[in-house]
Amino acid sequence: MLVHQLLIRSASRHPSRPAVIHGAECFTYAQLGEAANAFAWHLLSQGLSPGDRVVTLFEKSPANVAAVFGVWQAGGVLVNLNHRLPAGMIRRIMEDCQAGFLVADVPSLGALFQDDNPPPPSLRSLLVADGPGGDGRIPGAVAAERLDWRRARPAVPPPSRISIDLSTIIYTSGSTGRQKGVMLSHLSLVDHVASVTAYLKNVPEDRLISVLPLYFGYGLSQLLTAVGVGASLSLVSSFTFPNEVVDVLERDRITGLAGVPSHFRMLLNYSDLRRRDLSSLRYFTLSGARSPVSLVRQLRRTFPEVAIYLMFGQTESTIRISYLDPAEVDARPSSIGKPMPNVQVYVLGDDGREVGVGEVGELVCRGTNVMMGYWGDPELTVSALRDHPFPEIGPASEKVLYTGDLVRRDAQGFLYFVGRKDEMIKSGAHRIFPSEVEFALQEIEGVGEVAVVAERDETLGEVVVAYVVTRPQVNSDPRAFLQQCRQRLPAYMVPRRVYFRDALPKTATGKILKAQITGQDPRAPAVSP
Template identity: 30%
Template structure:
């Protein structure tokens, strides 16, 4: 039996009729979402025998219905990131072996070059099928093993070619149940889904969680600060999850007021570091304490969470139940509390591996099950985790270890700085030196000299950027993360 589908079916039967799954174009009950999933289950069985089925849609009701329909058909879902370039998207389709993609006509031109069958939701007789669905007997969930892959999710490729992460049924069940328990989420919560559902956090936090607990969830296919303010105010949303740059964009908007966010009890930031300045300004202006969480696709994805009743600013919270986290040194020895090292994660949420990449899987997961995150950080005596940077991004200046995040935090304390990104540049005398890229707030001004002096007052001399480049914008990946490899390319161009 597929526990994922089984939980979905059970929750749909119990959900309140007032709890809706909605987007700007439609709103349906959880029971109607179940019916839509069964309609799409039959479409999957009719259209392809392939064990992998592609799904390319924005965050919407149809995505959720098709997602569950694919799983109900006993197949693996391959969510496609429609923000990828044509070469990257073609590589994902080829690597996953897709022959069929369910999508919407908005993406018809983008998908046209791909050598697969495209099924557009607008071309299906959904209204008629939904009526007939009320007369049909509900089929049982398919028989799957806990270790079978439920989702083949390709990483965004911020460091190179996307890799397929095999998230199993057991991975997802554990992550959802532990996240719900940790955050004490209940059916009475009202979710607002803004993160794209091709993103692991979007799938788990804004689709699996609300549909398993029978909560109301509304999807915004496109993020704009104005649209977010309006949706939260009108729908009285209580739970949302954004990346840090989205909270920053909300602060830049002149439209939003504290009353717009009065219903929010749980605002989560994940996917990238939340600058202390953004956290402080958001709390002051909107009276909402943004709480950081931590995770990655390879952990399905939630690793740790701050919660409203137990949180520490500057940390990403404590591990969810069932996961172990530790910091290790270069000899893979576990470090005591407060000591920086690479963070390793072990537990039922850790992926089965990278699809068709046994060598990369073996390099990422130890024989005893520890996943090497590549993130640097430490745990305090109570288990609260602080992220200090990426292992691969660490800069060695004259033999001293420098973590970009510390410098970025210092730069973003300057009143004129909106965002920053710090990288290392090869140097003949010191090995590497620090280079910072910054964008300025609207209407603000600052010089390189001013910003270097600002850092000098807050950091050790070897951590002060040798160069500060003031840029109009910073390059970003499909999910909004800053692409530091692109910045490195500008230095070597």
């Protein structure tokens, strides 16, 4: 099965059911299917061949959803980018993947290509959704053709593609800050949908809300799971005003909300959700390395009837590796759960053998969720995709994913995230994982967000430094804060310095940009004696 066939199937089974809701606009599955076909028809009319890379640049909208499925229906490889990226970065990504086609809406196209930033040589066609076309041109003599995606077109023929072919390239900086093109197959995405919808118990009657960007793996996952079962998806373009999100939760009788910890903090601390009728909510999903226990418990107190799924993964694992069943959340809220259906994991030591219960090792993953590799980077691919560590179990040709994530497993098989191998702080004879310090500091009353980084030290090599954002109406008392740190951490893990901030820089998907934190001039820190 190919990814776009999820939409074709739902349009056949539920043609009149709402598929995408955006403000006052509502597209049924039949209408969304026709719109995706229109995008595919236009791409094929411009000469798209199977496997050609197509960059999409859209504000979050029904057109964006239709374009995503239209690229796949035409047989192209989707490269769905953040339309707010700097023009130079967009061009570099297009050059990297040798994109032959660009599909965009008018606001996202803006002044993308100028004389000092011409289109890459590989670009053959620019399609502008609902924009001026015909004789419109941009620097570099690339014709800008108008794409009328709301007009029905003849059904396009099935693409000459199979499930193991490349479906999408998701560019991610990961923990390194370096842009990497993660390649995922149709099989990986379709199996992902089957597994996630199974444990979330999704049904066509579900009404989901999308607060995550669609170019983000987590956001794409939610879109595909909704379409996979024929559920409706309400699009929210911004989380700047949390009450507007709550308006949609109440108005559309939302049953499922997926987000990162910062989304739920904003809803709990900056909205009037407690005065709304949100009785339709059935589940929340939180994804990240390790959700703060205090946040999980606050959600449980506020929404005792709502199931909470704590999920873990990375783009290289088709977004997901494990999840914690809601029945286990109260007992082990710091766990990232067990492998999702059709996924197997190992926890390996430096010697390549499985570590014992409670010991720390690298998380290694096998299954259809393992990526195909990094686009155009065989060296990086070889470092992540390696031979099966136990050849007597897996096929000789099978490659498994070495995630770079360090975890431990308890006697019942539940996994716990410890840290990233490449973020380890080496302070004297100690090895410290920033996530462990962050996890402890997040439990201090009044703390909203924490980022822990290393700072150079002449004596110890590196020391722990923390950047902290407190919740509203909470006074930052450095001495009291450090005392709380000492009560929760061994002496060698207590931050040498603590900086209080009003906010921490983040990506559009909510990930804290640690490199930018250390490059700014902080307020006077509290120094640990």
